[in-house]
Amino acid sequence: MNPLSVVARTVCNLFAWFLAVFGIYVIIHGHLTPGGGFQGGAVVATFMAFLLVAHGGKKMQSWVKKDIFTLMECGGLTLFITAGLLGMSNTFFFNFLAKAGGLFGSVVPMGPNPGALNTSGTIALMNLSVGLEVVGGLSMILLYMFSGAHPEESFGREEAGHDR
Amino acid sequence: MKARIFFLISILLVGGLLWTGLQAVHPFGIPGETPMDDYFIANAQGEAAANNVVTSIVFDYRGFDTLGEGAVLFTAVISVAALFRKRGHN
Numbered sequence A: 001m002n003p004l005s006v007v008a009r010t011v012c013n014l015f016a017w018f019l020a021v022f023g024i025y026v027i028i029h030g031h032l033t034p035g036g037g038f039q040g041g042a043v044v045a046t047f048m049a050f051l052l053v054a055h056g057g058k059k060m061q062s063w064v065k066k067d068i069f070t071l072m073e074c075g076g077l078t079l080f081i082t083a084g085l086l087g088m089s090n091t092f093f094f095n096f097l098a099k100a101g102g103l104f105g106s107v108v109p110m111g112p113n114p115g116a117l118n119t120s121g122t123i124a125l126m127n128l129s130v131g132l133e134v135v136g137g138l139s140m141i142l143l144y145m146f147s148g149a150h151p152e153e154s155f156g157r158e159e160a161g162h163d164r
Numbered sequence B: 001m002k003a004r005i006f007f008l009i010s011i012l013l014v015g016g017l018l019w020t021g022l023q024a025v026h027p028f029g030i031p032g033e034t035p036m037d038d039y040f041i042a043n044a045q046g047e048a049a050a051n052n053v054v055t056s057i058v059f060d061y062r063g064f065d066t067l068g069e070g071a072v073l074f075t076a077v078i079s080v081a082a083l084f085r086k087r088g089h090n
Helices: A006-028 A037-063 A066-085 A122-149 B002-023 B035-048 B053-061 B063-083
Strands: none
Touching: A006 A037, A006 A122, A037 A122, A066 A122, A066 B063, A122 B053, A122 B063, B035 B053, B053 B063
16 A cells, blocks of 8 residues: 555644643543543544555564564453452452552542542552553554555564465 | 245234334333442442442443453454465465
8 A cells, every 4th residue: 555645644644743742641540530441542543544554564564563462462361360360359449559559559539520540459550451452453454454455565573384 | 925924924023022122122211220320429439449430340340341342353354364365375
């Protein structure tokens, strides 16, 4: 796929970063504002789609590799299951970090309050891990579909030569 | 002709069952049982220590459900990778 015109590329270079920042904001404020890991991850994956459409496959291929997204997806899901299993002394998915004082461990006052980022225990951790997983997964779907529609521009490692 | 009569009877049966079931539904905007909602509204902020009650339900009270959602996404990625893999190896 050829890159779009210079106008489209300049607009992408200017505004794609706002999209990325907004997606990361939605992910890390998942326990305070509407949204969360899934929604913010979809926004960041839209940023990847934006870059891929505006700049074409060759540029994107020189910027990122599929292996990074594979690592993000598997790592995110593993972190999620680990955060669920670490509270196993009580129950599965027990929120053992909440109100413990350490990481994400502040106490929340009842009723309306401005909200602090360092609250909610494993919920924030799980939002981060799910966001990582959704970014990796949706970007991988995007890159796989792109390389399936344009076989001449291949992404990532070449997998030639085995089981022939 | 026999099939049409069968279809007519089954449509009437399903429609009648749906209609009789709809008579028992509570009116719109007035939920029947609220102890679950009241529990979440009263205790979610204190127990899960998160301001966003919806997130505390999704990631804490029903975390297993979210794990399933993550597994669904993982399976979708694997199936797309299997569908769009490079050809010409066999």
